[in-house]
Amino acid sequence: MKSPVFDYVRATSPQHVFKLLERHGDDARLLAGGQTLLATLNLRLSSPALLIDIGGLAGLRGISVQGGMLRIGALTTHVEIEESSQVAQHAPLLAMAAPHIAHRAIRNLGTIGGTLAYADPAAEWPACVLALGGTLVLQSSRGERRLAADDFFLGIYSTAMAADELLVAVELPCTAQGERQTFDELARRRGDYAVAGLAACARVDAHGDACRLHDVRLAFLSLGDRPQRARQAEAVLQSGPLTEARILDADAALRAELDPFADLTHSAAAKKQLAATLMRRAIKALSAPPAA
Amino acid sequence: MNTPTDHPTRRVSVIVNGTLFLREVECRKHLVDFLRDDCGMKGSHLGCEHGVCGACTVRLDGRIVRGCLVLAAMADGHSVETVETPAPSPRLRALQDAFIEHNALQCGYCTPGMLMAVLDLVERRPQANREQVREWISGNYCRCTGYHAIVDAVCAVLDQQRAGRFAANAVEARA
Numbered sequence: 001m002k003s004p005v006f007d008y009v010r011a012t013s014p015q016h017v018f019k020l021l022e023r024h025g026d027d028a029r030l031l032a033g034g035q036t037l038l039a040t041l042n043l044r045l046s047s048p049a050l051l052i053d054i055g056g057l058a059g060l061r062g063i064s065v066q067g068g069m070l071r072i073g074a075l076t077t078h079v080e081i082e083e084s085s086q087v088a089q090h091a092p093l094l095a096m097a098a099p100h101i102a103h104r105a106i107r108n109l110g111t112i113g114g115t116l117a118y119a120d121p122a123a124e125w126p127a128c129v130l131a132l133g134g135t136l137v138l139q140s141s142r143g144e145r146r147l148a149a150d151d152f153f154l155g156i157y158s159t160a161m162a163a164d165e166l167l168v169a170v171e172l173p174c175t176a177q178g179e180r181q182t183f184d185e186l187a188r189r190r191g192d193y194a195v196a197g198l199a200a201c202a203r204v205d206a207h208g209d210a211c212r213l214h215d216v217r218l219a220f221l222s223l224g225d226r227p228q229r230a231r232q233a234e235a236v237l238q239s240g241p242l243t244e245a246r247i248l249d250a251d252a253a254l255r256a257e258l259d260p261f262a263d264l265t266h267s268a269a270a271k272k273q274l275a276a277t278l279m280r281r282a283i284k285a286l287s288a289p290p291a292a
Numbered sequence: 293m294n295t296p297t298d299h300p301t302r303r304v305s306v307i308v309n310g311t312l313f314l315r316e317v318e319c320r321k322h323l324v325d326f327l328r329d330d331c332g333m334k335g336s337h338l339g340c341e342h343g344v345c346g347a348c349t350v351r352l353d354g355r356i357v358r359g360c361l362v363l364a365a366m367a368d369g370h371s372v373e374t375v376e377t378p379a380p381s382p383r384l385r386a387l388q389d390a391f392i393e394h395n396a397l398q399c400g401y402c403t404p405g406m407l408m409a410v411l412d413l414v415e416r417r418p419q420a421n422r423e424q425v426r427e428w429i430s431g432n433y434c435r436c437t438g439y440h441a442i443v444d445a446v447c448a449v450l451d452q453q454r455a456g457r458f459a460a461n462a463v464e465a466r467a
Contacts, residue, residue, distance in 0.1 A: 004320070103430065105356040109352075
């Protein structure tokens with residue numbers, strides 16, 4: 001279908017964006033890579049009067065490391081993250097997750113900022129940013145503020161961003177010594193929305209055959225109205241040496257704390273089973289000896 | 293919501309297959325309608341028109357994109373390449389030949405998008421195996437062939453490339 005009629009303007013600076021948002025309010029939508037927004041407009045799911053193209057704001061692009069933090073500009077594309085050596089070194093979780101996002105032609109334009117601001121519970125980046133304990137950097141005419149990922153995602157397509165705010169970057173702590181990260185998702189076909197997915201990281205303490213996990217963070221996607229941590233299972237996993245009995249306890253804790261939504265093809269029970277499978281695989285990946 | 297009653301337009305300048313096109317287009321017009329209606333290039337097709345089927349795959353500044361998920365206004369000042377480029381690369385010609393040889397198309401509707409997607413694969417993933425080819429084109433739908441013949445054709449060109457067929461044709465460095 002053709003999208004509804006709208007006007008289009010290219011923003012020249014963040015201040016320009018703030019002015020336009022102030023003037024047009026809810027009639028305006030920010031256009032970044034457009035890979036979700038333009039699809040939903042072609043489906044006529046909404047009809048904004050104005051698209052504000054922020055794609056030319058150079059200050060919102062790029063990846064850098066500053067003071068132990070990996071900073072990724074909001075307009076950085078999925079492919080740029082997928083191919084970044086800095087990401088591979090300091091946040092390998094993102095490099096593992098990127099190939100799961102749609103298809104190459106979409107990853108070439110879609111942006112991390114657009115994905116985070118849209119807050120689709122089936123998207124990969126929100127769960128990754130949650131697992132890594134990331135911080136979202138927001139700007140408006142009132143100034144800049146930072147929000148922890150734990151406080152950012154409020155529900156389906158819903159975030160703590162105010163209507164006049166612009167997401168400019170996400171900051172992630174660089175991988176610490178001994179920390180491991182892993183990402184996996186289950187989809188009916190590569191590139192489809194995940195039925196369930198898991199972004200996981202932990203500090204791993206291994207001595208011979210004994211292994212202990214610390215600072216475990218498990219963030220699931222596609223299970224509910226937002227990416228969600230499995231705090232009970234995390235607590236069990238880091239409560240002592242990793243044994244089969246402890247993994248069984250974590251499995252039980254996970255099944256008790258999750259309350260997934262069913263989707264068109266999978267029941268809530270199936271999703272819970274898939275989540276437990278993903279957690280087992282993640283534990284295996286985290287505790288495996290590092291590749292030589 | 294406020295929908296404007298007029299149809300806002302914008303003047304754009306886009307290089308398509310090496311030729312500069314200056315056109316006045318509706319702001320809501322996407323790149324494939326621009327290519328077909330305003331530039332007269334009918335090679336790029338529209339299937340689903342919401343980013344799922346891949347029939348509209350073209351190159352924007354050297355990278356493959358979904359033509360239905362890019363506005364002509366966003367392409368203003370940029371460069372687009374489609375399957376009907378007047379100077380097809382040796383790899384594109386080889387893929388076209390292999391598609392014919394392997395019966396990798398029947399109705400042909402998906403073929404232009406398929407070719408643009410797999411050309412990118414041949415250039416960027418020269419070591420791709422059969423499974424990786426399938427994964428790469430999982431975003432391009434074909435309703436005739438059942439995909440096997442397409443994967444055969446792409447693997448044949450990858451084999452030729454590994455055997456040195458395009459050794460004289462370095463892939464241009466792309467931004």
